[in-house]
Amino acid sequence: MGELNTLTGLFRSRRRALPVLLAVLSVLPTLSYASGYIYRYLDDNGNVVVGHSIPAEYVDNGYEMLNSDYSVYKEFAPAPTAEEIASRTEAQKARIVAEREAERLQQWDESLLLRYSSIEDIEAARERALSELQIRISILKGNVRSLKAQVENNQTRAADVERRGGEVPEEILSAIDALRYEIDEAEKNIIERSREKEEVYAGFERDIGRFEQLLEKVEIRRRYSRSALE
Incomplete structure (x- = not known):
């Protein structure tokens, strides 16, 4: 128990x-x-x-x-959404663009300051560049006039042969074709040089505008330095 x-x-x-x-x-x-x-x-x-x-x-x-x-x-932290990733990507692109633009402006400024000491220097360089291009255009135009005269001369020879009932020689026809090709090429070059002339003028205008900004910055710094000394 x-x-x-x-x-x-x-x-x-x-x-x-x-x-x-x-x-x-x-x-x-x-x-x-x-x-x-x-x-x-x-x-x-x-x-x-x-x-x-x-x-x-x-x-x-x-x-x-x-x-x-x-x-x-x-x-x-939570993983970024597709929108956040896209926003960051755009921000990074914008930053890269801004950095490259700042670098471009710096190089531009350094180049201007090395080549010129005044706006008058830039204007003189512009006139020289435009004058050189105009000379080339004038030469091309003279070549075109000469080539056209040769074409007319060969066409006159061909017409004389035909009036006499003969067959125009192949060398005359080939010469006319070759001269017309040279005329086309010369006229294309005239158009290109004329466009280049406009671009050169616009480029110098940009240089002048940028140089004026640099002069303004220099003047502002001078004023600031004088006021600080006073």
């Missing part, structure tokens, strides 16, 4: 110990990760989730790595 009571007591004590044992077992997974990190993130419903791992589909949404005491160890 005493043995039966003893067994019953042991059984009852084990039943009382079972909830405690289960509680301990439930804590064991957490304890086993005590030396690792814990992740905190938002699920699709906007709920905060804390766990020892994070599903791959939530990584791009941003998350936090926590220490075992739930203090934040490191934060990971």
Whole structure:
């Protein structure tokens, strides 16, 4: 009878110990990760989730790595959206364009200051360049007049042959074709040189405008220096 009571007591004590044992077992997974990190993130419903791992589909949404005491160890920002990436790309492009423009202006300014000391110098250089181009145009126009005269001369020879009832020699016809080709090429060159003349004039005008800006900057610095000394 005493043995039966003893067994019953042991059984009852084990039943009382079972909830405690289960509680301990439930804590064991957490304890086993005590030396690792814990992740905190938002699920699709906007709920905060804390766990020892994070599903791959939530990584791009941003998350936090926590220490075992739930203090934040490191934060990971959400991955940029397509719009944000496009905006950053445009900003980078704009910055690159701005940097290149600044470099171009610097090189332009240095070149102007090396070549010229006044606006009159630029105007004189412009007239020289335009004069050289005009000379080339005049030469080309003279060549065209000469070539056209040769064409007319060969055409007169061909007409004389035909009036006499003969057949125009191939050399005359070939000469006329060759002269007409040279005329076309010369007239194209005249058009190109005329366009170049306009571009050169416009380029010097830009140089003059930029040089005036440089002079204004120099004058402003001089005024500032004088006022500082006073």
